[in-house]
Amino acid sequence: MDLVLRSGEVHLLDGPRPAAVCVRDGRIVEVVDRSATVDARQDLDLDVALLPGLVDTHVHVNEPGRTHWEGFASATTAAAAGGVTTIVDMPLNSLPPSVTVEALEVKRAAAAGQCVVDVGFWGGAIPGNLGDLVPLHEAGVFGFKCFLSPSGVPEFPPLDAAGLDAVFAELSTVDALLIVHAEDGAALTDPAGPTYPEFLAARPEAAERAAIDAVISGARRHSARAHILHLSAASALPRLAGTRVTAETCPHYLTLAAEKIPDGATEFKCCPPIRDDANRDRLWRGLADGVIDCVVSDHSPSPPSAKQGGFDTAWGGVSSLQLGLPVVWTEARHRGHALADVVRWMASGPAALAGLTAKGRIAPGADADLVAFAPDEEFTVGHLHHRHPLTPYAGARLRGVVHRTWLRGREVDGEPTGKLLRRDVP
Ligand SMILES: [Zn+2]
Numbered sequence: 001m002d003l004v005l006r007s008g009e010v011h012l013l014d015g016p017r018p019a020a021v022c023v024r025d026g027r028i029v030e031v032v033d034r035s036a037t038v039d040a041r042q043d044l045d046l047d048v049a050l051l052p053g054l055v056d057t058h059v060h061v062n063e064p065g066r067t068h069w070e071g072f073a074s075a076t077t078a079a080a081a082g083g084v085t086t087i088v089d090m091p092l093n094s095l096p097p098s099v100t101v102e103a104l105e106v107k108r109a110a111a112a113g114q115c116v117v118d119v120g121f122w123g124g125a126i127p128g129n130l131g132d133l134v135p136l137h138e139a140g141v142f143g144f145k146c147f148l149s150p151s152g153v154p155e156f157p158p159l160d161a162a163g164l165d166a167v168f169a170e171l172s173t174v175d176a177l178l179i180v181h182a183e184d185g186a187a188l189t190d191p192a193g194p195t196y197p198e199f200l201a202a203r204p205e206a207a208e209r210a211a212i213d214a215v216i217s218g219a220r221r222h223s224a225r226a227h228i229l230h231l232s233a234a235s236a237l238p239r240l241a242g243t244r245v246t247a248e249t250c251p252h253y254l255t256l257a258a259e260k261i262p263d264g265a266t267e268f269k270c271c272p273p274i275r276d277d278a279n280r281d282r283l284w285r286g287l288a289d290g291v292i293d294c295v296v297s298d299h300s301p302s303p304p305s306a307k308q309g310g311f312d313t314a315w316g317g318v319s320s321l322q323l324g325l326p327v328v329w330t331e332a333r334h335r336g337h338a339l340a341d342v343v344r345w346m347a348s349g350p351a352a353l354a355g356l357t358a359k360g361r362i363a364p365g366a367d368a369d370l371v372a373f374a375p376d377e378e379f380t381v382g383h384l385h386h387r388h389p390l391t392p393y394a395g396a397r398l399r400g401v402v403h404r405t406w407l408r409g410r411e412v413d414g415e416p417t418g419k420l421l422r423r424d425v426p
């Protein structure tokens with residue numbers, strides 16, 4: 001073996017137990033007893049838990065084009081420091097947006113040689129690019145993102161009802177996944193003023209419910225695969241229960257509450273918005289019930305200048321890639337959830353969503369993406385590797401410290417050894 005990692009708490013698919021994880025050529029070869037004798041070049045017995053590297057399928061890297069917002073080098077360094085060994089990059093906010101094969105290749109060229117963790121790419125579905133979807137699928141994107149309300153950038157417009165139907169029809173021909181920013185533009189209004197309550201009132205839960213209804217019925221009509229991005233409105237959960245449509249939520253919806261957002265603190269602005277505390281409790285219930293499948297960051301940073309002004313005009317996006325694991329674990333633990341639940345929501349769940357069969361699990365045949373994690377250690381949020389330090393979690397006291405991270409059996413040390421991933425072709 002090249003490497004053996006031993007721990008009293010190895011998080012396997014059926015839960016944690018003492019074990020030794022044996023790695024050769026970047027892959028997990030077998031999982032044996034913690035005390036087993038193994039011939040290996042490097043053999044470490046950890047005094048902390050060993051988790052599969054997390055998979056974050058919702059990251060806006062913004063390079064090329066808005067690299068001064070976030071770039072591949074800074075984003076993937078932050079990811080590794082946070083125990084995330086695979087990210088899947090969103091098709092918008094970078095320029096050009098990933099809505100043609102040509103644009104995808106521009107992005108892949110920009111990312112090449114810079115990535116500290118593995119990086120995959122979503123394609124985009126916008127008005128007018130129906131003919132680009134199957135070629136993008138064949139070029140290896142993991143699925144397609146669309147909006148049903150303005151995205152915040154002019155080069156990535158939303159689909160109307162007929163456009164959504166046409167995209168479902170097209171994607172169903174190749175069984176590709178559609179991931180949807182589910183707010184219905186017709187149910188949104190312009191905020192009446194700059195305060196948080198005015199911003200929240202302009203983006204009601206009804207907008208999410210209406211969009212989710214459209215996605216559920218479109219997916220059903222075309223026997224298509226669909227996923228709801230960054231669910232905030234817990235009142236939509238009963239609609240999703242029992243359907244094939246999957247859903248994610250984000251650390252900020254699970255840990256922050258509208259009532260506690262300070263005046264003018266636009267680092268808390270995102271779309272859909274962070275809602276009240278009672279809503280937050282119901283999102284946790286949706287996770288516990290399995291209606292919400294995964295927790296991903298929606299890391300969408302911007303320069304501090306874009307966050308100036310009120311909640312009506314500031315850029316909407318929360319920066320959190322490096323902090324997702326301790327943020328979610330701190331609150332999950334407080335609510336009586338096990339670390340194994342967090343691993344399911346943040347590693348195996350997102351890997352399954354993207355069809356990343358070699359990621360998000362500690363099992364023979366999987367990539368040796370591993371994280372030494374001290375669940376009981378505490379820290380105060382200080383230096384972050386994100387391009388910009390602005391985050392709603394600044395100064396927060398959190399539980400759970402990432403000690404070391406391995407990518408395909410090699411300890412992450414800042415070298416850009418990350419691979420650019422393509423969708424697994426069966
Ligand atoms: Zn997003």
